[in-house]
Amino acid sequence: MFLGLFSSKRRNLFVRGLHFGKKFTTPTAEDIVFKAVCVNIRQKKWNFLDQLSSSLTDPLISRVFREFRSSPQLILEFYRRIGGRVAILQSLECCSTLIHVMVHHKNYEDALDLLKELMISKGHSPLEVLDALITTSEVCLQSSSNVFDSLVRACTQIGATEDAYKVIKKLKTDNYPVSIHAWNNFLNHLLKIGDVGRMLKSGISPNVVAFNMLIDGACRADDLDLALKLMKRIETMSSGCAYPNEVTYNCIVNGYCKKGKPEIAEEILDKMIEMNVAPNVRTYATVVDGYSRNGYLEEAFRLCNKMVEKGFVPNSAVYNSLVHCLYMEGDISGATLLLSDMMENCINPDRITHSIIAKGLCRNGWINEAVKHHKWIVERNLFGDAFSHNILISYLCRSENIRGAEQLICSMFVRGLIPDVVTYGTMIDGYCKANRVESAVGIYTDMIKIDKNPNLVVFNSILDGFCKEEFVDSSIYLVNEMKKLNMYDAVTFNTVLNWYCCSGKIEEVFDLFTSMREVGLANKVSYNIMINLFCKFGLFEHAKELLGVMLTRGLTPDSVTYTTLVTNLSKKSFSEEVVKLHDYLVIQGVIPDNQTYQAVVRPAIREISPEFE
DNA sequence: ATAGGGTTAG
Numbered sequence: 001m002f003l004g005l006f007s008s009k010r011r012n013l014f015v016r017g018l019h020f021g022k023k024f025t026t027p028t029a030e031d032i033v034f035k036a037v038c039v040n041i042r043q044k045k046w047n048f049l050d051q052l053s054s055s056l057t058d059p060l061i062s063r064v065f066r067e068f069r070s071s072p073q074l075i076l077e078f079y080r081r082i083g084g085r086v087a088i089l090q091s092l093e094c095c096s097t098l099i100h101v102m103v104h105h106k107n108y109e110d111a112l113d114l115l116k117e118l119m120i121s122k123g124h125s126p127l128e129v130l131d132a133l134i135t136t137s138e139v140c141l142q143s144s145s146n147v148f149d150s151l152v153r154a155c156t157q158i159g160a161t162e163d164a165y166k167v168i169k170k171l172k173t174d175n176y177p178v179s180i181h182a183w184n185n186f187l188n189h190l191l192k193i194g195d196v197g198r199m200l201k202s203g204i205s206p207n208v209v210a211f212n213m214l215i216d217g218a219c220r221a222d223d224l225d226l227a228l229k230l231m232k233r234i235e236t237m238s239s240g241c242a243y244p245n246e247v248t249y250n251c252i253v254n255g256y257c258k259k260g261k262p263e264i265a266e267e268i269l270d271k272m273i274e275m276n277v278a279p280n281v282r283t284y285a286t287v288v289d290g291y292s293r294n295g296y297l298e299e300a301f302r303l304c305n306k307m308v309e310k311g312f313v314p315n316s317a318v319y320n321s322l323v324h325c326l327y328m329e330g331d332i333s334g335a336t337l338l339l340s341d342m343m344e345n346c347i348n349p350d351r352i353t354h355s356i357i358a359k360g361l362c363r364n365g366w367i368n369e370a371v372k373h374h375k376w377i378v379e380r381n382l383f384g385d386a387f388s389h390n391i392l393i394s395y396l397c398r399s400e401n402i403r404g405a406e407q408l409i410c411s412m413f414v415r416g417l418i419p420d421v422v423t424y425g426t427m428i429d430g431y432c433k434a435n436r437v438e439s440a441v442g443i444y445t446d447m448i449k450i451d452k453n454p455n456l457v458v459f460n461s462i463l464d465g466f467c468k469e470e471f472v473d474s475s476i477y478l479v480n481e482m483k484k485l486n487m488y489d490a491v492t493f494n495t496v497l498n499w500y501c502c503s504g505k506i507e508e509v510f511d512l513f514t515s516m517r518e519v520g521l522a523n524k525v526s527y528n529i530m531i532n533l534f535c536k537f538g539l540f541e542h543a544k545e546l547l548g549v550m551l552t553r554g555l556t557p558d559s560v561t562y563t564t565l566v567t568n569l570s571k572k573s574f575s576e577e578v579v580k581l582h583d584y585l586v587i588q589g590v591i592p593d594n595q596t597y598q599a600v601v602r603p604a605i606r607e608i609s610p611e612f613e
Numbered sequence: 614a615t616a617g618g619g620t621t622a623g
Contacts, residue, residue, distance in 0.1 A: 209615045216616065250617075251616055253617095254616065281617085284617090285617045285618070286618090287617095317617050350618090387620085391620095425622040429623060458623080464623065
């Protein structure tokens with residue numbers, strides 16, 4: 001019922017396994033009413049409401065909502081029709097369930113209306129609504145964050161600014177992600193209401209720190225225009241109490257750097273001096289990082305000289321940015337040279353420096369050197385956080401040196417460093433990739449023992465391990481447990497989809513793919529898996545058709561799509577069609593990589609001069 | 614109190 005994940009035969013088997021010995025249960029009165037209501041709704045016979053209104057209990061209605069969650073319009077009609085008759089609809093839970101369904105189907109208009117109705121006509125406070133939305137959030141897949149966005153929007157639309165803020169704050173304290181949209185909406189609203197007189201009345205008087213938080217938030221939400229507007233209006237909005245300071249400017253400077261415009265960031269830096277707001281080391285460090293992360297290393301070094309001329313001393317943050325950039329460019333000797341310069345200038349490397357060195361050496365193929373460096377650091381009791389260990393463990397696993405990874409974990413324990421979820425997750429994945437699922441499960445057990453909660457990534461790794469080893473029962477069991485925990489995503493089902501393809505469960509493949517599309521869990525990878533399947537069967541027309549569907553869904557084909565299609569097509573015979581397909585994919589945004597070129601160039605060479613190969 | 618540098622696992 002949830003996702004057509006398994007063929008009905010298998011599903012029954014599994015359900016029976018779960019309910020151990022309890023094959024059939026006598027339906028309760030509620031079950032019977034529920035059946036009757038569903039039948040009537042499906043046939044749109046609304047008269048039944050008169051007869052059954054007294055039986056329409058709260059849990060029953062919620063159950064009906066769940067049953068019809070893929071038909072939002074039908075539910076909405078049902079809701080509107082019982083609205084006039086039954087008192088139950090005061091129930092927050094019922095309405096929240098409905099809101100989840102609406103948002104999940106991207107019917108934001110109705111969702112907003114329902115939310116406003118709850119707060120205005122029914123008098124529920126936004127925080128009560130939020131609670132109800134959280135408790136009913138298992139109804140739909142992955143729509144919670146959109147639901148919260150809608151709540152914030154509903155608050156701002158009815159003018160409840162503080163409530164909108166309260167909702168955001170509550171989400172933050174409860175560790176729910178506050179989306180860019182929610183922040184943007186709130187910030188936009190603040191701007192629209194112009195003066196902060198409202199805020200002042202309720203005892204909130206924004207100072208420059210509050211504004212800086214808003215401005216930084218706007219920059220991180222990729223809305224620089226809003227950030228600039230806010231900065232311009234600090235004085236008027238605070239009734240002359242606050243002015244932009246160096247932190248305000250640093251936020252804007254950082255905003256431009258992250259947007260890929262370090263040259264504008266430098267202009268702002270110069271303007272700060274004009275405006276009598278002195279730039280500080282952080283300002284320079286930010287712009288240096290802006291230049292280096294955008295590939296302008298020479299400009300970055302120029303700015304370093306400029307800051308020294310102005311009497312600033314580049315600190316570890318400045319060096320870290322440059323060293324990191326050099327490593328990413330593969331310039332190991334450049335990075336090493338700069339690190340010795342750092343030492344000569346008595347700037348101590350910090351834990352970030354060591355992480356950069358670890359990753360820089362590893363990704364350039366110097367894993368042994370990275371391990372040596374790491375030992376050197378740890379022996380001197382300098383830094384060693386889980387983060388830098390995780391980098392090394394990850395690369396050791398990738399290079400199939402599980403033994404080395406294990407030793408590193410041991411040394412963590414010896415030094416009293418506590419492995420975190422990523423450490424465990426990395427090891428679990430390493431074991432799974434090395435076909436050692438039992439060891440992976442062992443680590444998983446250790447992890448649970450010391451009270452670390454597994455997360456989605458961990459489950460997906462183990463699932464992949466189970467599928468690869470063809471532990472069918474374990475895989476099915478795990479997927480069902482994950483669904484119960486409401487912990488799954490596109491990767492989960494892509495793993496299963498891929499497994500079905502590999503083991504030739506064709507009926508299951510199509511059922512699952514259809515379900516994934518219905519609930520919005522089909523992504524690029526899902527399409528690639530399906531395209532590959534079609535190609536394997538020689539169904540190129542179907543494969544190309546699916547490529548078309550992919551494009552209409554706004555999914556850009558990637559190099560995997562390309563390689564799959566082109567390799568398979570050229571296996572048949574190299575033809576003009578391959579070249580046509582190549583051109584088409586490149587126009588659609590595929591960036592060919594080494595493998596893709598091989599896919600098209602190899603067969604071409606073979607065709608032109610067979611003796612070449 | 615607010616601003617900079619490493620995002621490691623599917």
